[in-house]
Each structure stands twice: as structure tokens, then as C-alpha cells.
Amino acid sequence: MSxxxxxxxxxxxxxxxxxxxxHPAVIEFAQRAGGEGGTDLEKxxxxxxxxxxxxxxxxxxxxxxxxxxxxxxxxERGNGFCITKGALMAAACxxxxxxxxxxxxxxxxxxxxxxxxxxxxxxxxxxxGFVEIxxxxxxxxxxxxxxxxxxxxxxxxxxxxxxxxxxxxHPFDAAGNQHMEYITEHGSFADTPFDxxxxxxIKHYPAMYAxxxxxxxxxxxxxxxxxxxxxx
Numbered sequence: 001m002s003x004x005x006x007x008x009x010x011x012x013x014x015x016x017x018x019x020x021x022x023h024p025a026v027i028e029f030a031q032r033a034g035g036e037g038g039t040d041l042e043k044x045x046x047x048x049x050x051x052x053x054x055x056x057x058x059x060x061x062x063x064x065x066x067x068x069x070x071x072x073x074x075x076e077r078g079n080g081f082c083i084t085k086g087a088l089m090a091a092a093c094x095x096x097x098x099x100x101x102x103x104x105x106x107x108x109x110x111x112x113x114x115x116x117x118x119x120x121x122x123x124x125x126x127x128x129g130f131v132e133i134x135x136x137x138x139x140x141x142x143x144x145x146x147x148x149x150x151x152x153x154x155x156x157x158x159x160x161x162x163x164x165x166x167x168x169x170h171p172f173d174a175a176g177n178q179h180m181e182y183i184t185e186h187g188s189f190a191d192t193p194f195d196x197x198x199x200x201x202i203k204h205y206p207a208m209y210a211x212x213x214x215x216x217x218x219x220x221x222x223x224x225x226x227x228x229x230x231x232x
Contacts, residue, residue: 009099016191030095041163060219082145083129099134113224
């Protein structure tokens with residue numbers, strides 16, 4: 001039973017198109033990864049680390065379709081990027097009765113390889129996604145996008161989550177002397193604003209994304225990060 005009233009948080013507890021908490025694979029994943037015992041906070045923290053580290057961050061080969069942007073697609077693919085991994089975590093929270101929603105912002109100092117920045121043609125990442133979870137009477141932000149092994153290859157510290165403080169400012173290096181810069185906040189959503197994101201991606205990154213699920217750029221972010229560091 002959630003610590004929040006389902007009447008007040010209905011939109012953040014029920015299944016949605018992309019936060020597909022009614023998908024059988026998502027339900028099984030949430031029950032397994034969240035664990036049987038503990039508080040909402042303890043379950044949310046367990047979900048965070050499972051979503052963060054069991055599924056590699058992969059911004060390549062993103063399928064800009066309804067199916068490809070669902071949280072369940074991460075379970076199907078075995079990887080995802082910030083938006084789909086966020087949708088999976090939000091969906092898993094809802095399965096366990098924990099209110100969860102999605103947040104989006106345009107950011108700089110995002111983890112990216114040199115090749116990806118060149119393909120994008122900019123260091124501005126539009127609609128970077130994270131999760132907002134209602135725990136102990138307040139909304140807390142979490143960013144389960146960047147898996148531990150990727151952070152190690154970039155030489156940066158991973159984002160930790162304790163369920164009580166926001167986890168959004170990713171250190172750019174292991175010294176922690178530069179953080180992700182949030183340029184524009186897009187707000188909070190019960191479900192992924194797919195049409196807006198798709199239009200924005202196609203507009204800003206035409207070399208990487210198109211209105212065609214069969215056209216995408218392949219790559220390996222971890223291998224590229226390792227190569228970038230080796231070439232420094």
C-alpha cells in the first residue's frame with residue numbers, strides 16, 4: 001500500500017501509454033527488483049539501482065515510435081536511454097503503488113562521446129529525462145539513465161539515489177568539479193510527451209533521428225567513451 005492517497009495521485013499511479021505499468025514484463029520486473037519487504041523508499045531505491053545498472057545507457061538505435069519509447073522496451077532491448085529508462089522506473093514504481101511521474105529538461109554537460117556530439121551537431125541535449133517519485137510526503141527526483149560501467153569509462157562518478165534528496169546533477173569528472181547544467185525545464189508529466197519529444201529530436205538532431213523507425217545511427221557509447229579517454 002502506498003504511503004500517498006491514490007485519490008490525490010491517481011494520474012501518477014495508473015498505467016499510461018509509455019509508462020506502461022500494466023505490461024506483464026514490467027509487473028514481473030517491479031515485483032522482483034523492488035523486493036517484497038520494506039518501505040516505499042527502500043523499494044524505490046532498489047528499483048533505481050536495478051534500472052540504472054542492469055540496463056546499459058544507449059542513445060543509439062532509438063526507435064522513435066510508440067512501441068520503442070515505452071518503458072517495457074527497455075526490458076525487451078536490454079538497454080535504453082534517459083527517457084525510456086525513466087519510463088521503466090516510473091512504471092515499476094506504479095506497479096508497487098508508489099506515485100511516480102516524469103520530468104524533462106534541456107541540459108548541457110551531458111554524458112556523451114565525441115562521436116555523438118559530432119553527430120548531434122550541438123552539446124545541448126533536449127528533453128533529458130528523469131523520474132520524480134513521491135516518497136515520505138514529497139516529490140524526489142531520480143536519474144537512473146547512466147549505468148555504473150559507463151560512468152567508469154567516462155571517468156565520472158555515478159549518480160546515487162537515497163530516496164530523500166534529488167539526484168540530477170551528474171558530476172562531469174571524478175573530481176566532481178563540473179555538473180550537468182539544466183538550461184530549460186519542461187515540467188512534470190504523467191506520461192512521456194512523445195509528440196513534442198519526437199518533433200524536437202528530429203528538429204535538433206536530423207543526423208541521428210528521423211520520422212522513420214528503420215533509419216537510425218548505430219554505435220556503442222561505452223566503447224566510444226573508452227576510446228575518447230584513451231586518446232586524451
